[in-house]
Amino acid sequence: MRPLDESETTQVFEKLFKFTGNNLKNIVESPSHEGPDQTPGRYCFRLHKNRVYYVSESLVKRATNIKRDNLVALGTNIGKFTKSGKFHLTIQALNLLAANAKHKVWLKPTSEMSFLYGNDVIKGGLGRITDNINAYDGVVVFSMSDVPLGFGIAAKSTQDCRKMDPNGLVVIRQADTGEYLRSQEDI
Amino acid sequence: MGDEQGGYQIDLGNLAAFGPHHQFASVLDNREDLLKECISHGTKLIQAVADALFNLPSTEDASGPVVSLPPPSTKFPREKPLPKPKPLTSWAEFAIKKGIQNRKRDKRVFDEQTDSWKRRYGYDRVNDDNDLPIIEAKMTDEPGVDPFAKRRSEKRQRVEKQEKNRLHNLKAAAKVGALPSHVQLAATALPITGTQAAPRKVSKDELQNVAGMAATSTASGGKFDKKLAGEKPPKHDKKYRKFLPVVEGSGMGSLEKQQSDKILNKLMAKNSHEIFNVGKAVDMYNAKSDKKRRNQQGKSSSTSSKLKVKKSPYKNKSTKKSSSIGKSK
Numbered sequence: 001m002r003p004l005d006e007s008e009t010t011q012v013f014e015k016l017f018k019f020t021g022n023n024l025k026n027i028v029e030s031p032s033h034e035g036p037d038q039t040p041g042r043y044c045f046r047l048h049k050n051r052v053y054y055v056s057e058s059l060v061k062r063a064t065n066i067k068r069d070n071l072v073a074l075g076t077n078i079g080k081f082t083k084s085g086k087f088h089l090t091i092q093a094l095n096l097l098a099a100n101a102k103h104k105v106w107l108k109p110t111s112e113m114s115f116l117y118g119n120d121v122i123k124g125g126l127g128r129i130t131d132n133i134n135a136y137d138g139v140v141v142f143s144m145s146d147v148p149l150g151f152g153i154a155a156k157s158t159q160d161c162r163k164m165d166p167n168g169l170v171v172i173r174q175a176d177t178g179e180y181l182r183s184q185e186d187i
Numbered sequence: 188m189g190d191e192q193g194g195y196q197i198d199l200g201n202l203a204a205f206g207p208h209h210q211f212a213s214v215l216d217n218r219e220d221l222l223k224e225c226i227s228h229g230t231k232l233i234q235a236v237a238d239a240l241f242n243l244p245s246t247e248d249a250s251g252p253v254v255s256l257p258p259p260s261t262k263f264p265r266e267k268p269l270p271k272p273k274p275l276t277s278w279a280e281f282a283i284k285k286g287i288q289n290r291k292r293d294k295r296v297f298d299e300q301t302d303s304w305k306r307r308y309g310y311d312r313v314n315d316d317n318d319l320p321i322i323e324a325k326m327t328d329e330p331g332v333d334p335f336a337k338r339r340s341e342k343r344q345r346v347e348k349q350e351k352n353r354l355h356n357l358k359a360a361a362k363v364g365a366l367p368s369h370v371q372l373a374a375t376a377l378p379i380t381g382t383q384a385a386p387r388k389v390s391k392d393e394l395q396n397v398a399g400m401a402a403t404s405t406a407s408g409g410k411f412d413k414k415l416a417g418e419k420p421p422k423h424d425k426k427y428r429k430f431l432p433v434v435e436g437s438g439m440g441s442l443e444k445q446q447s448d449k450i451l452n453k454l455m456a457k458n459s460h461e462i463f464n465v466g467k468a469v470d471m472y473n474a475k476s477d478k479k480r481r482n483q484q485g486k487s488s489s490t491s492s493k494l495k496v497k498k499s500p501y502k503n504k505s506t507k508k509s510s511s512i513g514k515s516k
Contacts, residue, residue, distance in 0.1 A: 044447075
């Protein structure tokens with residue numbers, strides 16, 4: 001377990017910024033009331049076996065007592081670095097992203113299942129969408145009851161979405177909660 | 188200072204006093220009396236040292252008078268034995284016999300062909316073998332021989348001969364025991380010049396360590412050298428990296444905080460043009476002014492519009508914008 005170095009931190013922050021915008025400040029500097037200490041510490045990012053974890057300070061301090069080989073995970077896993085050094089967000093970051101998302105998309109109940117099976121969102125399944133989304137922005141996908149389902153990249157801006165035909169791609173899926181069942185070994 | 192005070196020799200540099208003319212009055216039988224006499228005599232010597240100390244010129248310091256001691260005058264025996272005289276190398280002997288003097292050579296030599304000052308050796312040197320375009324044939328040359336190859340092989344022979352001579356000189360020096368110390372240290376099995384210590388048995392691990400260090404001290408870190416059979420892979424074959432400490436104090440250290448804040452600010456600044464949505468602000472302003480115009484047309488107000496206090500449109504925009512952002516959170 002080690003903290004991220006500069007290039008790694010830039011990559012992580014940039015990926016997160018795509019989804020959260022200025023709320024990234026909240027993520028990085030939120031106080032954490034975990035642990036027995038009175039004063040709230042902060043959350044920090046730690047790298048362990050090519051996975052990035054978002055952990056509170058008190059937890060990090062205690063996790064140093066576990067041997068490196070025996071430590072499986074700590075805090076919230078938000079993503080991993082590939083063999084070639086690129087950073088990908090995984091589904092476990094959904095909670096964090098949903099709380100601080102800048103652009104949101106709500107799905108109709110009929111197309112929820114399709115999204116959870118791993119398909120991309122088409123315009124016919126779109127319930128609501130926040131305005132001023134640009135193309136290729138990060139977008140968090142919710143169900144109509146405001147339950148976060150996953151996240152992805154907006155294929156078109158909001159204006160273009162209105163003009164599109166009903167079978168056009170709106171959101172390219174990057175991660176969904178169905179992955180917890182489909183790819184249990186990867187997580 | 189070899190001060191003679193009351194028959195004592197005082198060496199202030201070593202803070203010592205010697206009483207060379209002391210004689211024990213009588214052979215004392217029991218140890219206690221002997222001790223008493225030694226102590227009493229010792230106190231006299233120490234008193235002499237103290238007197239000499241206080242006679243020195245002192246400077247005032249925060250903790251009291253400070254005195255700088257003179258250099259010591261007692262001669263101690265030599266710590267290490269004298270170095271053995273080095274045997275003359277074969278060239279040195281030849282030079283003495285012929286009376287050849289050692290002349291200092293310049294680093295830069297004037298090159299006639301290019302009319303410039305070039306190095307005597309190294310990159311871009313004066314008489315480089317590779318620069319010769321044409322070698323004129325001499326009468327003594329055989330027809331089938333390549334003169335360029337001949338020059339190269341001759342140079343190689345000269346280098347080999349020189350290397351042989353160098354090793355011969357080193358062996359001659361080692362026989363006498365006068366190896367230069369850097370060569371002595373390089374071979375860990377050999378003792379330091381002059382000492383009689385038995386050569387230390389070097390363990391297998393140590394030898395492998397030294398071999399590994401030597402192997403990686405090439406220009407490319409030993410990456411492209413052919414490995415012999417049985418040679419272990421290097422202990423650390425990647426680049427050395429240093430990371431921030433995992434936990435500093437409790438959790439996040441100041442360095443880590445600084446780094447993440449720096450990156451965060453850079454990112455925010457790069458995308459700060461997106462913070463203020465110009466299009467939205469313009470739309471809101473237009474809508475507001477339309478509404479106001481409609482209201483004014485409807486009501487018949489006594490005061491002219493010019494006297495009315497005009498609220499700054501941008502002030503409203505920012506508050507309106509932040510409230511909408513709060514909702515979308």
